Amino acid sequence: MRTFRRLLAACLLVVALPSQAALQIFACEPEWASLSEELGGEKVKIYSATTAKQDVHSIQARPSLIARMRKADLVICTGAELEAGWLPLLLQRASNRKVQPGQPGYFMAAEQVERLDVPQVLDRSMGDIHSGGNPHIHLDPHRLQKIAKSLAQRLTQIDTTNKTYYQNRLNDFQTRWQIAIQRWQQQAEPLKGLTVVAHHKDWRYLLDWLGMQEVATLEPKPGLPPNPSHLAGLKKQMDKQRATMILRTGYQQARPSEWLSDKTGIPAVQLPYTVGGSNAASDLFGLFEDTLALMLKAINQ
Amino acid sequence: MNWSGLDISILGPAFLAGLLVLSTHVPLGREVLRRGIIFLDLAVAQIAGLGVIIAYNLGWEFGSWQIQIIAMSAALAGAGFLYWCEKRWTDIQEAIIGCVFVLAACAGILVLSSNPHGGEELKVLLAGQILWVGYAQLIPMAMVSVLVLALWFGLRTKRHPLLFYGLFAVAVTSSVQLVGVYLVFASLIIPALAVRRLTTKALQYGFITGAVGYGLGLSLSALMDWPSGATIVLALVLPGIVVASLVSK
Numbered sequence: 232m233r234t235f236r237r238l239l240a241a242c243l244l245v246v247a248l249p250s251q252a253a254l255q256i257f258a259c260e261p262e263w264a265s266l267s268e269e270l271g272g273e274k275v276k277i278y279s280a281t282t283a284k285q286d287v288h289s290i291q292a293r294p295s296l297i298a299r300m301r302k303a304d305l306v307i308c309t310g311a312e313l314e315a316g317w318l319p320l321l322l323q324r325a326s327n328r329k330v331q332p333g334q335p336g337y338f339m340a341a342e343q344v345e346r347l348d349v350p351q352v353l354d355r356s357m358g359d360i361h362s363g364g365n366p367h368i369h370l371d372p373h374r375l376q377k378i379a380k381s382l383a384q385r386l387t388q389i390d391t392t393n394k395t396y397y398q399n400r401l402n403d404f405q406t407r408w409q410i411a412i413q414r415w416q417q418q419a420e421p422l423k424g425l426t427v428v429a430h431h432k433d434w435r436y437l438l439d440w441l442g443m444q445e446v447a448t449l450e451p452k453p454g455l456p457p458n459p460s461h462l463a464g465l466k467k468q469m470d471k472q473r474a475t476m477i478l479r480t481g482y483q484q485a486r487p488s489e490w491l492s493d494k495t496g497i498p499a500v501q502l503p504y505t506v507g508g509s510n511a512a513s514d515l516f517g518l519f520e521d522t523l524a525l526m527l528k529a530i531n532q
Numbered sequence: 533m534n535w536s537g538l539d540i541s542i543l544g545p546a547f548l549a550g551l552l553v554l555s556t557h558v559p560l561g562r563e564v565l566r567r568g569i570i571f572l573d574l575a576v577a578q579i580a581g582l583g584v585i586i587a588y589n590l591g592w593e594f595g596s597w598q599i600q601i602i603a604m605s606a607a608l609a610g611a612g613f614l615y616w617c618e619k620r621w622t623d624i625q626e627a628i629i630g631c632v633f634v635l636a637a638c639a640g641i642l643v644l645s646s647n648p649h650g651g652e653e654l655k656v657l658l659a660g661q662i663l664w665v666g667y668a669q670l671i672p673m674a675m676v677s678v679l680v681l682a683l684w685f686g687l688r689t690k691r692h693p694l695l696f697y698g699l700f701a702v703a704v705t706s707s708v709q710l711v712g713v714y715l716v717f718a719s720l721i722i723p724a725l726a727v728r729r730l731t732t733k734a735l736q737y738g739f740i741t742g743a744v745g746y747g748l749g750l751s752l753s754a755l756m757d758w759p760s761g762a763t764i765v766l767a768l769v770l771p772g773i774v775v776a777s778l779v780s781k
Contacts, residue, residue, distance in 0.1 A: 291759035292663035294537030294750070302536070320664040324542075455645070 254390050257300050257330070259308035259318065260287055261506040262369040263340060265515050267307060269404045270383050274393050278303075283508035286482045288454070289316045300325035303336065304389055307382065310339025311346060311363030335388050341366055343381040344374040347435055369505070370437035372412050372519060379404060411516055418523055421530060426472075428465065428497070430457075430479040430488060433504060437522070446474050449487045457487040469495045476529045480504035498529045537754030542663075546760060549665045549710050550746035552673050553719050556680045556703040558738040561724030563696055568626065572614065573704050573720050575629045577713045578636040579610035580705040585643050604705050610636075611701035615694055660712015660761045669710065676706040711761065718745075718765045726775040737775060744771040 253276040258264035264279035271277070278299045281287050287309075300306065300321055308314050322331060330336035346364030368374050383401035387394045423442040427434070430449045438445055447468060451461040469491070477488045477499040485501070492499035502522050503512035511521035537543075564572055583606025584599055592598045610632065617628045680703045687695060708716050722745070723738035730737060748771070749764030756763075 291761075292661045293757055293759055294539075294542050294663060294754035295534050295757045297542045297663065298534075298536040298539060298754075301542075317664075320661075324664060324666060458645075 254386070255299075255302050255304045257303035257306045259306070259314050260369075262515065262518070263307040263309070265506040265518075266375070266379060266382060267305075269515065270379060270397060270400050271386060272396070272400055274390065274396055275386075283480075283503065283505045283512075284482055287313060292317070292320075296321055297325050300330065301327050303327060303330050305336045305338060305385070306330040307338045307340065309341050309366050309368065311341035311366035311368075312361040313341070313366035315361075335385060338382065338385050340378045340382075341368050343378045344368055347439060348432075365432055365435045367433045368436055370434065370522070371440045372408065372415070373440065374436060375515070376405065376408055376412075379408070407516070411519070415519055415523055418527065422523075422526055425476075425530065426474040428469070428474045428477045428488075428491065430477075430483045433480055434478055434502075446472065449477070449479075449491065456484075462487060462491060465491055466494050469497060473497065476500050476526065478502055481508050498532055500525055500529045502526070534755060534757050537757070538751060539754075543750045543754060545665050545667050545670065546662045547746055547750055548667075548670055549662060549673065550715075550719070550750075550764070551743060552670065552677050553707045553711055553716065554723065554739055554742040554746070556677050556684075556699075557707065557716065557719040558723050558735055558742060559681075559684060560696075560700055560703060561720040562727075562734065562738070564700075564720060565724050565728060567618075567696075569614075569618075569629060570721060571626065571629050571633060572611075572700065573717055574713065575614065575633040575636065576607050576611055576701050576704050577708045577716060578633050578640070580604070580607040580701075580708060581713075582606060582636045582640045582643070585640050589643055603709075604702065607701040607705040608698060611697040612694075615697040618693070660708075660710070660715055662711045662715065662764070663760045665710050673706055673710060676702060714765050715761055718768050722768045722772040726772040727779060728776075729779050737779075741771045741775045742768065745769075 252274075254271065254274060256264075256267045256271065256275050256277045258267055258277055258279045260281055261279050261283055264277045267275055267277050280296055280299070281290060303325075306322075308318060327336075328334065341363060346366070346368065349364035350362065368378075379401060383397050386397045390397075419441050424444075426444045426446045427438065428447045428449065429445050432445070432448060432453055434445065437443075447465055449457040449462065449465070451458060473495070474497055477492055477497055479485065479488045479499070479501055481501055481504065485499075488499040491497065502525055503509040503518055506512055506514060506518050508518070509521050511524075512518040564570060580603045583603045586606075587599050587602040592602075614625070614629060614632065618625045621628065680699045683695065684691075684699055704716060707719075711719075719742055723742040726741045727734040727738040745768030746764055749767030750760060752758065752767055753760040753763035
């Protein structure tokens, strides 16, 4: 009983502490949590709604999501309908005026950059097509740089007292990021012009940046699970025109890509996809380092 | 442990939704047990879901009143068919109910095979997202519950089996869209099972059993940061066992 009381007292103490001046950030995905960390440093407190192990297209409702959204000063998500299945509901249930669409506290990363594959006509028969274009933007380091700039502006807008702090963090990040991009592009030289098979269209921007090409997806249409006849067709296609690797994320099923790899001898590669997707991908820099390392290893096998 | 989720404004609507579901499902659940057709609700909910998918594929939007009418009609037709089976093949009705469940589920998968968005919506329909329920959605739910209860208890003297099947279809279709099929099944069967041997005040105790389960489950899901629907289903077992063992003494 005594331990319980102590525990309760400790909890109350935490609750009773004056709410720190730190800006409360609700990030829908780990990549945006990581970027907020880079720019906000000790001035922000970040909560990531999902992990690299989850498919962010759909997640289960938990009370803590509403509680965190309620306290948030800034919500940073991908947008472009990636979170269409749960973000609007969550915003509505949390009814936090600061972070509603149109408010400074509502930051959609995809709105800051140009998207690829924006459909001319929307037709449900094409599968899970987002009207805002392909939303998996964070794997292009140039777009990420642009988003970082907009995010720093937004942080400044919400928290003007720390303007110089955010500006300095941004400058520091941009310098390190620019150097890293140069290095990555040199490293990735052997990947240029190569073709891949992807599980889902997650790699659109990564491949675009690296000058690589996606020749097929394991999903017959975006969002639909791979089926036997489609996989058999892919095997035939690969017999004629061999791709160099088959890419998937950690949250996608391994079996379809392993099957195709088994039948064709093309290496199947699981990439981290986002921060936390592998041990090495502990931040945005690590994410790109590890992604390139894994792809280069696959072609040198 | 996460104390911030333990907030009445976060858990309140979900708890009220639970109480509304229990209000109709405890009496209907006792009837289901009496008739020995435990899987009726799975079959009826699945048929309602199939109606929704087909309507969606025909171009109606989710959440529209047309979809509601189609889901309700599909569930009523399915329940009507199962009532006919009860009269025609009493001894194998449970087996037919089971077959109808898998047939409707697989037909749904086929219809959805070319429709990824429908897949997500169907998952929500079946697994449920009780936490997203807002006060506004509780009003139609409350009206349906009052209607079902009024007819069920109002016509208690001349209750026709068809009345049970019809009301059951209406109650399940409206609750399954708010809380999902697992919670509907648990709300229907666990409290009714716990108070099975009670001869007096069975409904009241069944309702309290369910309410304690919902309260416990929602609190646990807030404290431990677990998905609410599945946590409530597991939490319902605890008061269920306690009440059942008290009753049998």
